Amino acid sequence: QKEVEQNSGPLSVPEGAIASLNCTYSDRGSQSFFWYRQYSGKSPELIMSIYSNGDKEDGRFTAQLNKASQYVSLLIRDSQPSDSATYLCAYSMDTGRRALTFGSGTRLQVQP
Amino acid sequence: GAGVSQSPSNKVTEKGKDVELRCDPISGHTALYWYRQSLGQGLEFLIYFQGNSAPDKSGLPSDRFSAERTGGSVSTLTIQRTQQEDSAVYLCASSPPSGSVRGELFFGEGSRLTVL
Numbered sequence: 073q074k075e076v077e078q079n080s081g082p083l084s085v086p087e088g089a090i091a092s093l094n095c096t097y098s099d100r101g102s103q104s105f106f107w108y109r110q111y112s113g114k115s116p117e118l119i120m121s122i123y124s125n126g127d128k129e130d131g132r133f134t135a136q137l138n139k140a141s142q143y144v145s146l147l148i149r150d151s152q153p154s155d156s157a158t159y160l161c162a163y164s165m166d167t168g169r170r171a172l173t174f175g176s177g178t179r180l181q182v183q184p
Numbered sequence: 185g186a187g188v189s190q191s192p193s194n195k196v197t198e199k200g201k202d203v204e205l206r207c208d209p210i211s212g213h214t215a216l217y218w219y220r221q222s223l224g225q226g227l228e229f230l231i232y233f234q235g236n237s238a239p240d241k242s243g244l245p246s247d248r249f250s251a252e253r254t255g256g257s258v259s260t261l262t263i264q265r266t267q268q269e270d271s272a273v274y275l276c277a278s279s280p281p282s283g284s285v286r287g288e289l290f291f292g293e294g295s296r297l298t299v300l
Contacts, residue, residue: 076226078226104287105287106287114293115275115291115292115293115294116227116275116289116291117291118287118288118289121287121288160226160227162227162287164287171217171229171232171240171243172217172229172287172289173229174219174226174227174229175226176225176226177226
């Protein structure tokens, strides 16, 4: 079982819709969770972090974490064509490996 | 420079040759990471340096891979006797002392390695 599971996509949504990206993880010791965005041919950049159960909103982005279900999601409201990218889920731990563990990403396509 | 700098940006080599990839992190960042990304895949952890602590080498795929970080700054990733499956983009990232907990990794543009 992979440490972080993501649907590779592509997830296609029309402009203005809500895009929902999901991620499950296997390590119950995972403490902190992150969403990175990676445009084609570019390096990943951090867009959201979440540390406790519940929702965290930042502009058009909302991250949701459920540690009991080992599930983290990212909602993008009012999706724009510029949101088209691969979204990588990642986590870090307070003990053991401190480096982030990444999923393989979900490719999002926002259709104008 | 303001960001993480990696060199070379592109490297084409023949199978069996050794290669060195360089990373110059953001000034003041104590943590440095190497990941690799194969075409269409996620990021595979290779090695992590934090200050003067022993590096976490748990992600290195074989003993052909090694990395060092001199003076707590510049890092070099060395791949000996390269194989075709080593072809990937090698990404370096750095973060401030508590950045790994907050997930604040700043990535360089990567070194694309092609092994013929």
